[in-house]
Amino acid sequence: MITIPYLTAVSTYFSYGLLFAFGQLRDYSRLLFDWWRTNNLQGYAPICLAHEDFYIRRLYHRIQDCFGRPISSAPDAWVDVVERVSNDNNKTLKRTTKTSRCLNLGSYNYLGFGSFDEYCTPRVIESLKKFSASTCSSRVDAGTTSVHAELEECVAKYVGQPAAIVCGMGYATNSAIIPVLIGKGGLIISDSLNHTSIVNGARGSGATIRVFQHNTPSHLEKVLKEQIAEGQPRTHRPWKKIIVVVEGIYSMEGEICHLPEIVSICKKYKAYVYLDEAHSIGAIGKTGRGVCELLGVDTADIDIMMGTFTKSFGSCGGYIAGSKDLIQYLKHHCPAHLYATSISTPSAQQIISAIQVILGEDGSNRGAQKLARIRENSNFFRAELQKMGFEVLGDNDSPVMPIMLYNPAKIPAFSRECLRENLAVVVVGFPATPLLLARARICISASHSREDLIKALQVISKAGDLTGIKYFPAAPKKQDEEKNGIKLD
């Protein structure tokens, strides 16, 4: 639930209307100019349709320097951001040799495995020397090493399911697995704010897709009832299979899924639950086992658990965990397993070592410390931001916190102001978010120290004052006299 000041909503629509109008004007003048000038590409079809490209050319390119910034060091708590210059008004950007050391609030480095780690990195380097960087083969040919087998067992045990299958790319895990699980005659009910990989996988499967209102179990029940009653479109036969797809933490909202209610509704109507834990595995829960542990849901109730290793484990790739039959079926039918190159062996070793650190199997309690630190950091940061008057989304304990910006001009203003003060933030606008709801998304890491966070808060407060995004009244400063009074007793 997002609360917008009415004037901000009206001014945002007006700004986008203006940008759109100017974009169209420029397109028309470009059309006239090109019609007058002869074209040496007679008879060739255009590479991309002019109208499809409109948003990228006329809106995105104007503020291109706020996105896709290259970095030249590991994405730790502090990162080297390469400076870029543009000679033609942001149409093209050239890298310079200068870098600036910035506080990194944009990487999904939840547990701090994004840079050198004293337990993981030596093991990864050893595995690199022993197995080399790539297996150069798919899993079924010659791409399964002992490390891969160990990884799948390790992941299955960690997540709490009987078996798991690992894929080399997180996005491909969703888009290659969903078409294997369901086809024409099936129904996929997905949350309205699901990630593009799930949307692509669902569209590629050929099943009918229905959407339910974000994180609203009552609307899910309504949609399920309607669809089961109506059956397949046109023939009205019963559905072959119904899969409900939800995510653990939604990456653009920072909200945690209402899993217990959704699981009970799915059990009632006999639908399968597919849980995408890309952002929640390793980041929430007492031992980092994700949203099931946090909300107390039995993992046996979830039919398919999916996750990625890019966020909390500092590696690459994704996994699917489920029953032994399911994983056996996937190993025989999933194209990502049969034809795609397997995950590189040092990356697999990084995941195994990271899981060992998290569970404390490396002999120290660094894992528990990291989990406690990320929880403390997230709650502290969110509370402070809300006290300053920012509109911050997301539930408590979630390390993802979007700060609402709304107006399109505030997107580059906030981003550039923060970069000037050596703070690297990620800003997101349309079409990744709804038109009205542009935001700056902060990702807290366990490797951020308290001083880092305080500095970040100061910079964000200053940038927030300059851009006018403190939409809520700031909380009054606490009076310390009462505390001293109690101490004197």
Place this chain on the structure above:
Amino acid sequence: MYVRALPTTDVNRNTEWFTYPGVWTTYILILFFSWLLVLSVFHCSPGIAWTIVHLAHFTVTYHSFHWKKGTPFGDDQGIYNRLTWWEQIDNGKQLTRNRKFLTVVPVVLYLIASHTTDYQHPMLFLNTLAVFVMVVAKFPHMHKVRIFGINGDQ
């Protein structure tokens, strides 16, 4: 002062912005301010200004709602490439609140324009033609209809 924005179930990013609060007010305010702009630029009578606003509104909205097809970004892989914006909103469902509002606005503009010009001739003819085309284009029966193949696909 504050409004609550519930997330919608519309997956089409080209049309879901129309379901959030504040759109109707912005639309009406833009029309009003463009009337003031026309009055100050052309120094004409209020009636002529409303006629100009009405005809400009007709041109802009006919082009963007009923002529341009598809979406301005490529992420949706072209599944809406045969549908105009009018056919895309509310997932193709007819007679929703948004559609009713968008049908009423040109009619109200027509009434204001013809009233303030005292129903005099060249303006009345042009205004009537514009509103006729606009309202017919928005009928539920015209969903996905291409008359004589105009604006049809190749």
